[in-house]
Structures are given as structure tokens and as C-alpha cells.
Amino acid sequence: MANEAIINIRIDESIKNKASKVLADSGLTTSVAVRLFLLKVIQEKSVPAELMMPNPKTVRAMKAARSGRTSKAKNKKDLFKKLNA
Known part of the structure; x- marks a missing residue:
């Protein structure tokens, strides 16, 4: 070199x-x-x-997703309603 x-x-x-x-x-x-x-x-x-180390909130979300504890939205309006809840 x-x-x-x-x-x-x-x-x-x-x-x-x-x-x-x-x-x-x-x-x-x-x-x-x-x-x-x-x-x-x-x-x-x-x-x-x-x-990269995920922050605690991301870790919780990852664990929830892996265990199937997620929710589904019917449409975009429903998605934003759930996100802002």
C-alpha cells in the first residue's frame, strides 16, 4: 500500500x-x-x-412483531388513526 x-x-x-x-x-x-x-x-x-444498536422502543416493537402482537390497518386513514392513538 x-x-x-x-x-x-x-x-x-x-x-x-x-x-x-x-x-x-x-x-x-x-x-x-x-x-x-x-x-x-x-x-x-x-x-x-x-x-447498529436499536433503541429500547425499537427493541420492544421488534419483539412485538416477532411474537405476532401487531395490528393491521384497513386503509391509510385507519393506519394514521392507530399511529396517532
Whole structure:
């Protein structure tokens, strides 16, 4: 690589060691994993969706949807009535 940059981060040693082991078992180094993450950020122009943490309200909605506790609207007017209730 012509113009390499170095990134230094502080992280709990236990996290680093555990992650390094998992990555090594997959044939990757920590540097390669970080490089892959940054390339994904560039590709998606945001933090990869699988890493985003939903807020508590979203978590509740996701759990409700998975368990079938959802409601249906007959039409657009009914939908907005339910949303604004």
C-alpha cells in the first residue's frame, strides 16, 4: 500500500485477546478485520446496519412483531388513526 496510515486504539486487553483468537481461528488478523470494517463503512456510507444498536422502543416493537402482537390497518386513514392513538 502506497500511503499507509496507522490507527491506535485503546481497548480492554481481554476484549482484544478474545477477538484476536476468534479472528485467528477464521484466518484473519485484527488489522485485516479493522480494514474490512472500514471498507464496509465506506461502502454503506454509515456504520454497517448489523452493528447498529436499536433503541429500547425499537427493541420492544421488534419483539412485538416477532411474537405476532401487531395490528393491521384497513386503509391509510385507519393506519394514521392507530399511529396517532
